[in-house]
Amino acid sequence: MTNPAERIAALRTELDEHNYRYYVLDEPSIPDAEYDRLFRELQALEAEHPELVTPESPTQRVGGEALAAFGQVRHEVPMLSLGNAFEEQDLFDFDRRVREGLDLPAGDLFGGGSEVEYSCEPKLDGLAVSLLYQDGQLVRGATRGDGTTGEDISANVRTVRNIPLRLKGEGWPQMLEVRGEVYMPKAGFEALNARQVEAGGKTFANPRNAAAGSLRQLDPKITASRPLEFCCYGIGQVSEELAETQVGMLEQLRGWGIPISRELKLARGAEQCLAYYGDIGARREQLAYDIDGVVYKVNRRADQRQLGFRARTPHWAVAHKFPAQEEVTELLDVEFQVGRTGAVTPVARLRPVKVAGVMVANATLHNMDEVARLGLMIGDSVIIRRAGDVIPQVMQVVLERRPAQARAVQIPQQCPVCGSAVERTQLVRRSKGRESLSEGSIYRCFGRLSCQAQLKQAIIHFVSRRAMDIDGLGDRIVEQLVDTGLVASPADLYTLTYEQVVALEGFAEVSARKLLAAIDASRSPSLARFIYALGIPDVGEETAKLLARALGSLTRIEKALPEVLVWLPDIGAEVAHEIHSFFEDAHNQAVIGALLARGVQLQEQGDLHAEFAACASFAEFINRLQIPFVASTGARTLAERCAGLPELIALSQDWLDLNQLKGLNEKARQSLRDFFAEPANQARAQAIEAQLRDFGMHWQSERKVAEGLPLAGQTWVLTGSLESMSRDQGKARLEALGAKVAGSVSAKTHCVVAGPGAGSKLTRAQELGVAVLDEEAFIVRLATLEAAG
Incomplete structure (x- = not known):
């Protein structure tokens, strides 16, 4: 058994190393x-062994040393960290110690005592x-450092946009030290990482x-380019007294x-603190920034002074941590799942560990490129992250814990379900009449619907609520239908008999007839639902709606050439080729034919939408032929x-x-x-022109007058929760008025509807100056527009 002195020495060494990685290198290796x-x-x-405590122990200081590249700043009032509460009882114990320290009356059988x-x-x-x-003038900025000495980052903090360079108003002390947190909002973080990827950083x-x-950053210009914000939580040295309470x-x-938290609230006693903790915990994922807990501080500053400090933490404040969103565990194995499109995806099998209050045994690895990026090997210790309802994810390998017997992760050469060949996909890049091939990140099983995994997933997607919406056809029943051989394609659902269904496990007369009635009720889907239900790669619900609305009929969508599809908004060359390839496939044609032959009748079909009539100009047609050296001006x-x-x-x-001909150079x-x-x-150019003419999109086609929907051409975004209707209902009502409902905010967004819990999308809208409606105003706007229609 390790003696206490040795274990204490080992823990100090390990914690010092982690402090260095966390505070100095900004590269933490553990959560x-x-x-x-x-x-x-x-x-x-x-x-247990107070004689072994030394001033250098991590428990006696706040970790980390100043970087030598910056000047050093000595904090006249030490910047201390907070003690932690992890369980409810920890909070009640803190509250009890505060009341005892203030000599307040304790509770008894007749009352709860004084509340702080x-x-x-x-x-x-x-x-x-x-x-x-x-x-009133900002003269210095510094990091916490080791709590006593920090780094002089004055030039950098001046670039943080919400830090005032000069205080507003009047009455402020001659000297005022403000303390707080510099953080990066989630939306800014995502945008920064996207820029880093684009730049190869x-x-x-x-x-x-x-x-x-x-x-x-030693160069303040780099700091200035980063989306940083500051939030104040307290003060240090000050030349005269401020208000008597923390709030x-x-x-x-x-x-x-000085910016402070918008979530700042007062609470009386531990119970109200706990209610605050529960409320903000429920809204955590909707906040525009990351938080890892709640801080409680005794509100009366005179009481704070009376309670005083320990060696490294105040007696009058505590941080109530949320359940950890990150944990360390062992990667036991990597298995491979086969999805609806045949994608063979690695899944991490983990030694079970509790993360954010949920036991986690599996985590997504996305694809083999992600495995390579992580440098992942079976047997590694890995950091797992789970935020809210997000699927657990492997974030990082703890390399210093890698065992000698760790094994490489190998993609299977045969499908683990059907044994068909597994091959890496090829990316086709098309530019100016040329095609180039490169390796994609996805490996795919080419067994198609002969692979039961793909067949099951295809049917589960086909019957889902947003697709054909067949109530009662859950995953387990779909698996039974496939395993018993009753269903080998989506079309077979419409040939099922009562005798076949009632014989399945878990079915009786009433449930069998109910399922058959649900299947029968699905025979009249909208064109958009049907297109989405087919499971075309890269065609989600919004793209399916666009195809249905723009082209108006299944026949046009089936015939559409890639070069015609790209005339539709938000459909790029790769998606256009996926759509065209899907409908060219003989097997897919057979399935669609069987569905129509077995009574599926598509609704909401009609003419080409007026918005796209004669939408193709001859100049743009020439430009889209991708003739080398002939750009838009030459076209x-x-x-x-x-x-x-x-x-x-x-x-030519x-x-x-x-x-x-003037205007074209010799190369063109x-x-x-x-x-x-x-x-x-x-021949290809003639075929494209013929189809544009056939569809009514040709430059010589007749233009149509669109029946004026009030929100036609507008893009709206819904964020947060709605109380009077679901998000889907709100989206459907907007679309019925002609709006496009997008999932992200951009400069082209017309309006954002922000319900309770709105987070980064609301922040982004405010940054861009996009109009924002709350739920009450949104309902009034909808009612007005719908009444006018």
């Missing part, structure tokens, strides 16, 4: 929950900083790392332009010279006439000639 466990173990051992008033606010997951104001593991790394002081600071020149495609082809072969002229010299290119 906070693991650090907290090690710290509590050291605290317990030192409590606490300020409550979220515990932001960022970097603690100190801001010093003299005569290193991505950040989480917003806390991104914020810390941004503040420690009053923070409100006073806000009056001087306009050719369209002005030629009345149509026959004239363009003739011009008339070298004398072509050479006299030669490329145009070479392009149409190929019979296949001529």
Whole structure:
């Protein structure tokens, strides 16, 4: 058995290393929950053996040393950290100690005793900083460092947009040190990582790392480019007294332009603190920023002074942590699942561990490129993250814990379900008439519907609520139907008999007839639902709605060439080729034919939507032929010279006439000639033009007047929860008025509807100046528009 002195020494060494990685390198190798466990173990051992406590112990200081690249700042008032409460009882114990420290009456059989008033606010997951104001002017910014000495980051904090360079109003002290957290909102973090990927740079593991790394840039211009924010939670040295309460002081600071938490609230006693904790915990995922708990502080500052401090924490404040969203566990194995489109996806099998209050034994690995990026091996210790209802994810390998017997992860060569070949997908990139191949990130089983995994997933998708909406056909029943051989394609659902269904496990007369009635009721889907139900790769619900609304009929969608599909908004070349390839496939044609033959009758079919009538200009047609060296300007020149495609082809072969055409350089002229010299290119261009004409999209087609829907051409976004209707109902009502309902906010967004719990989308809308409606205003707007229609 390890003696206490050796274990204490080992824990100090390990914690010092983690402090260095966390505070100095911004590259933590373990999650906070693991650090907290090690710290509590050291605290317990030192409590048992006080003779072994030294001033250098992590329990006696706040960790981390200042970076040598920055100047050092000594904190006149130490920047201490907070003690932690992990369970409800920890909070009640804290409250009891506060009341005892203030010598307040204890509760008895006849009452609960005196209640302490606490300020409550979220515990932001960022970097603690100190801001010093003299005569209202920001003169210095510093990190916490080791609590006594920090890093001078004055030039960097000046670039954080919500930190005032000069205090507002009047009445502020001659010297005022403000303390708070610099953090990165979730939306800004996602945008920053997207930019990093685009630039080929290193991505950040989480917003806390991104914020810390941004503040420690030696070049302030880099810090200025990062979406950082500051939130004040207290003060350090001050030349004169402020308000008598914590909340009053923070409100006073806000009056001087210092940002404080919008979630700041007062609570009386531990029960109200607990209610605050529960409320903000329920809204945690909707907040625009990451938090890892709640901070309670005794509200009366005189009481704070009376309660005083321990060596490293105040007696009058505590951080009530949420259940850990990250944990360390062991990767036992990697298995492979086969999805609806045949994608073979690695899944991590883990030693079960509790994360965010839920026992986790499996986690997504996305694809083999992600396995390679993580450097993952079977047997590794890994950091698992689970936030809210998000599928648990492997975030990082703890390399220093890798065992000698760790094994590489290998993709299977045969499908684990049907034994068909597994091959890596090829990405086809199309540009200016050329195609290039590169390896995709997905491995796929090519067994299609002969692979039971793909067949089951295809049917589960087909019958789902947003697709054909066949109530009662759950996953278990679909598996029975496939396993018994009753269903080998979605069309077979419409040939099921009462005798076949009632013989299945779990069915009796009433349930069998109910399922058959639900199948029969699904025979009249809208065109959009039917297209979505088919499970075309990369075609989600919104794309299916667009195809149905724009082209108006299954026949047009089936016939549509990729070069015609790209005329529709939000359909790029790759998706267009997926759609075209799906309907070209003989097996898919057979399934669709069988569905229609067995009584499926599509609703809401009609003509091409008026918005797309004559939408193709000749110049844009030429540009989209992707002729090398003929860009949009050259395409306009050719369209002005030629009345149509026959004239363009003739011009390309008339070298004398072509050479006299101004506006095209020699490379473009030669490329145009070479392009149409190929019979296949001529035939393809003629086929595209013929289809544009057939669909009514041709530049010579008749234009139609769209029946004016009041929100036509507008993009709306719903965020947060709605109390008077579901999000789906709100979306359906907007779409019925002609609006497109998007999942993200951009400069093109017309309006954002923000219900309770609205988070990063609301923040983004405010940053962009997009109109925002609350639920009450939204309902009034809907009612007005619907009544007018």
